[in-house]
Amino acid sequence: MSHEQASYLELLARDAPAEAYDRPALLARAEGAGPETLSGLERAKQLALRVRAELEGRRRREAELSALFETAHDLAGLRDLDAVLRAIVQRARSLLGTEVAYLSLNDPAAGDTYMRVTEGSVSARFQQLRLGMGEGLGGLVAQTARPYVTDSYFDDERFQHTRAIDSGVRDEGLVAILGVPLTLGSQVIGVLFAADRRARVFEREQVALLASFAAHAAVAIDTANLLAETRSALAELERANAIIRDHSAVIERASDVHDRLTELVLHGGGVHDVAGAVSEVLDGTVEFAEPDAPSPAGVEFTGADGHAVRHGDDWVAAVSAGGELLGALVLHGHPALDPVDRRTLERAAMVTSLLLLARRSAGEVEQRVRGELLDDLLDAPGRDPRLLRERAARLRADLDAPHVVLAARIDAPPTGGGGDRATADRQRLRSAASHLAATRHGLAATRDGGTVLLLPMGPGDSASELARQTAKHLGGTLREPVTVGASAPVEAPATPGSVHAAYAEARRCVEALRLLGRSGEGAAAPDLGFLGLLLADTGDIEGFVHRTIGPVADYDERRGTDLVRTLDAYFAGGMSPARTKDELHVHVNTVAQRLERIGRLLGEDWQSPPRALEIQLALRLHAISGAVAR
Numbered sequence: 001m002s003h004e005q006a007s008y009l010e011l012l013a014r015d016a017p018a019e020a021y022d023r024p025a026l027l028a029r030a031e032g033a034g035p036e037t038l039s040g041l042e043r044a045k046q047l048a049l050r051v052r053a054e055l056e057g058r059r060r061r062e063a064e065l066s067a068l069f070e071t072a073h074d075l076a077g078l079r080d081l082d083a084v085l086r087a088i089v090q091r092a093r094s095l096l097g098t099e100v101a102y103l104s105l106n107d108p109a110a111g112d113t114y115m116r117v118t119e120g121s122v123s124a125r126f127q128q129l130r131l132g133m134g135e136g137l138g139g140l141v142a143q144t145a146r147p148y149v150t151d152s153y154f155d156d157e158r159f160q161h162t163r164a165i166d167s168g169v170r171d172e173g174l175v176a177i178l179g180v181p182l183t184l185g186s187q188v189i190g191v192l193f194a195a196d197r198r199a200r201v202f203e204r205e206q207v208a209l210l211a212s213f214a215a216h217a218a219v220a221i222d223t224a225n226l227l228a229e230t231r232s233a234l235a236e237l238e239r240a241n242a243i244i245r246d247h248s249a250v251i252e253r254a255s256d257v258h259d260r261l262t263e264l265v266l267h268g269g270g271v272h273d274v275a276g277a278v279s280e281v282l283d284g285t286v287e288f289a290e291p292d293a294p295s296p297a298g299v300e301f302t303g304a305d306g307h308a309v310r311h312g313d314d315w316v317a318a319v320s321a322g323g324e325l326l327g328a329l330v331l332h333g334h335p336a337l338d339p340v341d342r343r344t345l346e347r348a349a350m351v352t353s354l355l356l357l358a359r360r361s362a363g364e365v366e367q368r369v370r371g372e373l374l375d376d377l378l379d380a381p382g383r384d385p386r387l388l389r390e391r392a393a394r395l396r397a398d399l400d401a402p403h404v405v406l407a408a409r410i411d412a413p414p415t416g417g418g419g420d421r422a423t424a425d426r427q428r429l430r431s432a433a434s435h436l437a438a439t440r441h442g443l444a445a446t447r448d449g450g451t452v453l454l455l456p457m458g459p460g461d462s463a464s465e466l467a468r469q470t471a472k473h474l475g476g477t478l479r480e481p482v483t484v485g486a487s488a489p490v491e492a493p494a495t496p497g498s499v500h501a502a503y504a505e506a507r508r509c510v511e512a513l514r515l516l517g518r519s520g521e522g523a524a525a526p527d528l529g530f531l532g533l534l535l536a537d538t539g540d541i542e543g544f545v546h547r548t549i550g551p552v553a554d555y556d557e558r559r560g561t562d563l564v565r566t567l568d569a570y571f572a573g574g575m576s577p578a579r580t581k582d583e584l585h586v587h588v589n590t591v592a593q594r595l596e597r598i599g600r601l602l603g604e605d606w607q608s609p610p611r612a613l614e615i616q617l618a619l620r621l622h623a624i625s626g627a628v629a630r
Contacts, residue, residue: 021045081224082117085217089119089192092213096206098194099589100174103182103217104131104138105190113142113190122577122595123171124607129164136165138191141179145188147211149178149202171576173588176200180211182218192217197588239336261351271352275329278348282341285332288352290439291325291476308342308349310335315342317349319356324428325477326356373397374443374454377499385495396441399494402457403442404466405487405502407510408433409450410480411519425480426450432477436470450510452503454494463489463524467509471522481520485509488525548618551601563601564622566594571616575607 007024025041033041085103093101100120104113107130114130121127131139140159141148150156152175154166169177174195182190192214194202260277263269271288279286308317313335319327329349331337337345373391376383392399410425426446433451437444442455455466467486474482486509487502509525526543546553552563566584570591573579577595581588598606605611 081220084220085117086119088213088217088220089117092192092194092210093119095209096178096194096202098196099592100172100193100195100197102193102195103190104142104193105182105221106142106188113138116190120592120596121172122592122599123168124575126168126172129168131165132162135160135162136169137177137179138193139165141181141191142188145181145183145186147178147180147207149176149207151176151199151201153177170578173197173578173592176202178202178207178210180207180214182214182221184218184222189218189221197592261348269355271355274348274352274355278329278331278345282331282334282344284334286345286348287330287332288319289328289330291327291473308337308345310337315345317345319349319352321353321357324432325479326353372445374445374452374499377443377454377494377496378445378447378452378503379496379500381496381500383496385493388496389493392443395443397443398441398456400492402492403454403490403494403499404457404461404463405490405499405506406453406455406467406470406484406522407447407450407503407506408453408470408474408482408484409510409514410478410482411514425478428478429474429482432474436473447503448507452506454490454499457489463487464522464527467522467524467527469522471520475520483510483513483519484522485511485513486522486524545618545622548614549602549622552598553622555597555601561594561597563594563598564619566591567598567615568619568623570595571612571619575612 022045025038025045028037028041089101089103093099098120100118102118102121103116105116106113110130112130112132115127118127131142133139133143137148137150137153137156137159148159150158153169154161154175175198177193177195179191179193181188182192192210194206194210260281261274275286275288308315308331310316311330313333315331315334315337317329317331318325319329329345329352331345334341373388373395376388389399408429410429426449429451430444430446433444433453436442437453437455440455442453444451444453446452453470455470457463457466463486467484471482471484474484485506487505490498490502505525509523509528512528513519513521513523526547549564549567552567555561556563562584566580569583570577570580573583577588577591581591584591602611602615606615
């Protein structure tokens with residue numbers, strides 16, 4: 001073997017690129033080698049290139065087999081269907097070397113197929129596509145259960161082009177697309193795709209590889225469905241066994257709890273005494289949960305109709321009176337509760353409601369006094385602040401602490417009750433708000449057809465969080481949506497002037513929530529985005545811009561990138577990557593990479609209509625502030 005021929009072995013050993021194999025022959029020709037030597041070098045070159053191609057093929061097949069093995073391993077320990085499907089799509093994209101991969105599932109009810117998982121996609125319109133059976137390449141695959149491939153989508157007339165599908169594909173910039181069916185038996189349940197933003201020919205081996213991934217995806221979906229059915233059947237069986245096992249002692253426990261509850265009422269027992277007695281009789285742990293206090297069971301008080309309902313492994317019986325939810329008794333540790341024991345828990349809830357009503361009657365005088373004090377803070381600017389603080393101290397309220405003013409309105413739909421119903425609703429809201437203010441060492445009063453509250457701020461509290469908690473508490477108590485607007489924090493000490501101004505801001509906030517169709521929510525001005533700039537006394541434009549696009553602007557400043565300009569061009573181009581790349585004079589892949597980075601900085605929902613509107617306003621304000629600074 002000559003030195004020149006041995007050089008081909010060195011090229012193979014260091015995995016040199018294909019163009020490097022021309023160099024030995026060129027050097028030999030330059031040195032005046034004869035025809036026989038050059039012919040031998042050409043044969044060695046062709047042999048080395050065949051060996052190189054064989055090695056590349058083996059490496060590619062090893063990578064494919066490894067990916068298929070990893071996918072099968074994921075299926076064996078299936079815990080999260082979404083995670084398995086994402087892994088399949090990611091591996092398909094990586095092994096086929098495509099820019100985009102995605103998976104769609106059929107919707108039998110709608111008679112079409114929709115996007116389920118995407119990888120590498122940057123177009124919001126493309127990610128939300130739905131394809132009718134027979135429409136587009138994917139619809140044709142779903143209808144015929146056969147793979148289809150095109151090296152130029154818009155020039156291919158084998159499948160039906162529609163405006164919606166073509167617009168989505170054009171926005172994503174796709175050209176070459178391969179789709180294979182996901183099948184369970186003879187039924188097609190979806191399609192797996194690999195696609196490029198340039199013309200490309202998919203080889204037969206690549207079609208077979210994508211089909212293998214599609215088979216794994218179909219198995220994952222089928223396995224997840226079977227697991228769900230099995231878990232449901234096992235849960236039903238466990239409940240039936242528990243009922244049979246405990247039935248013999250149910251009647252005796254019911255009699256015992258009846259005697260104990262009667263004795264408690266006669267001797268003036270309290271709410272927690274009732275919970276303790278029921279805990280002993282039912283051999284579990286019973287607690288009383290306030291409507292606004294999350295219980296260990298994570299109970300959401302939606303206003304039960306007096307019957308005990310199951311919540312996970314717990315049972316919940318609402319404590320209510322006159323249509324108002326006062327709380328709940330929560331029984332832990334009894335996933336299967338006998339019907340007689342269930343009625344025992346319900347009777348205990350009824351006794352608890354009677355005890356709470358008695359306690360509430362005793363506190364009505366205190367609630368009226370609290371309302372009068374808040375009225376003075378709102379309407380009497382000339383009152384002596386020292387006297388106001390003394391009155392507040394007697395009610396265990398501290399006006400020398402930071403507070404938030406909250407305006408609450410009940411948003412019940414109109415009914416046949418007319419004015420009587422509205423009056424009753426306001427009274428119920430006043431009662432619930434007064435109870436909340438008493439427990440939080442605050443004040444409450446009826447005002448302007450709703451209720452106003454003055455609540456102290458604890459460590460770590462914010463006006464927004466207090467508004468959300470209050471809306472949840474009052475809405476859960478009344479079983480109707482209650483909208484709550486919060487002011488900015490009132491600096492200590494609270495005076496008539498500061499409380500009056502804060503109440504005006506809270507009223508503007510609650511009216512904005514109702515106009516925006518967000519009845520039943522609680523919020524402060526900063527939660528309303530750019531609208532909050534109009535509601536607050538001070539327009540925090542810089543804060544709004546930072547909250548909205550700050551991560552992108554900070555990234556540009558640190559890295560010297562151009563993401564803010566890319567965002568501006570993307571919205572100016574109708575959220576089309578193709579038009580964006582023309583505006584920026586860059587490749588569409590560069591636009592895709594920048595949009596992926598923006599999505600990681602701003603969150604997955606940055607292209608949703610509400611977020612997109614705020615981002616565009618923030619971009620304008622950012623540009624204006626930059627121009628002013630210059």
